[in-house]
Amino acid sequence: MTDEQGRQIDSTKLRVAVNRTERNYVIQANDILEVRVNTNRGERILDPNGELQFGQPTGSTPARSTTRPASRNIGQGAGAATAGSEFLVQADGTVTLPQVGRIKLSGLSLLQADSVLAGRFSEYYIQPFVTTRVNNNRVIVLGVSGGQVIPLANDNMNLLEVLALAGGIDGAAGGGGGPNRNGGRADNIRIIRGDLKNPRVQQVDLSTLNGMRRANLQVEPNDVIYIEPIRRPLIDALNEASPLVSVASLLLTTGYLLINLFRQ
Incomplete structure (x- = not known):
């Protein structure tokens, strides 16, 4: 990238400077x-x-x-x-x-x-x-973890810290129901920012170093972070059918017991 005088511009430094300006809450x-x-x-x-x-x-x-531990006062x-x-x-x-x-x-x-x-x-x-x-800055994590509200302990928290607090990309600590069996896609994490009627959406690829370098990993208050679950049609179909299979198995077992009882 060059300016009007033809001088070379460091795009990485420019992107960092813009990001710091946008982070002024x-x-x-x-x-x-x-x-x-x-x-x-x-x-x-x-x-x-x-x-x-x-x-x-x-x-x-x-x-x-009332919300955060008080620092120790000296003198x-x-x-x-x-x-x-x-x-x-x-x-x-x-x-x-x-x-x-x-x-x-x-x-x-x-x-x-x-x-x-x-x-x-x-x-x-x-x-x-x-x-x-x-004191009430937070981000919302949706997708694999079900849904969590993560408070921002400081203004410099990044996406990796938020994902770690949410239980990782697999959402191991999320949703109150244990880890998601399918896991989440590290190559398709979306940060939704701004007015939800007309939001700015950034796609982040954490599966490669190149993707991490290109992405702005800094989070801002009120961001919505969506982790796309990995789709496995066969496993999903079996999970959805498992309640019906359980009911059918229960009915067959009950019927078998009743038949044996009448034969005796």
Whole structure:
């Protein structure tokens, strides 16, 4: 690939740069935001009256987050983080926070939200330091595993990690009914992204190194990952007929016992 001046462009680096740009998550309605607020660029907020959800009452120990294990806090002075609190993004894209009230955050990246909130909290605190994260990001895995919702522990999870959490391509941990006997096709995994009315679909081939190199393996929140099952018509037909065979066998056995009983 060359640019307008005829210089060679590294398509791999370009693809990585585009993927990183697309991964900047934008806050949406129904997201659950964890908000941490500190003063003086990192000091813990002391809240003597215990009125702030993310404030720290004087003399008490840090509260733990309700969804994720809290990190260990060292020290009680500058640099110690407050406990995070969770707030729901409403359908209109707004979030109601202590002190600042209702503020619109939908459509912003997490970095932009940090900046906006820091500006609002600067009316009440000196040099506020705000961090936000989304606690309910997840992807959906369908196909061999039946159906699973996999939470995203961090923003850099890739397709291989998600498949491992779902039990692998064979779906060994999926669907509550054990592994799929037919297994899944490693050469036909589809990532469905965006609006489901007009989605973007990417086909991923994990059966070869070439296919892995060409694919974008980075997953994004709300992705739907479909693993196509391997079709084996004879085995599928036998599996579908097995209930009928069982019933017929039961009837024949019962009939045989009744005939023997009457003969005696």
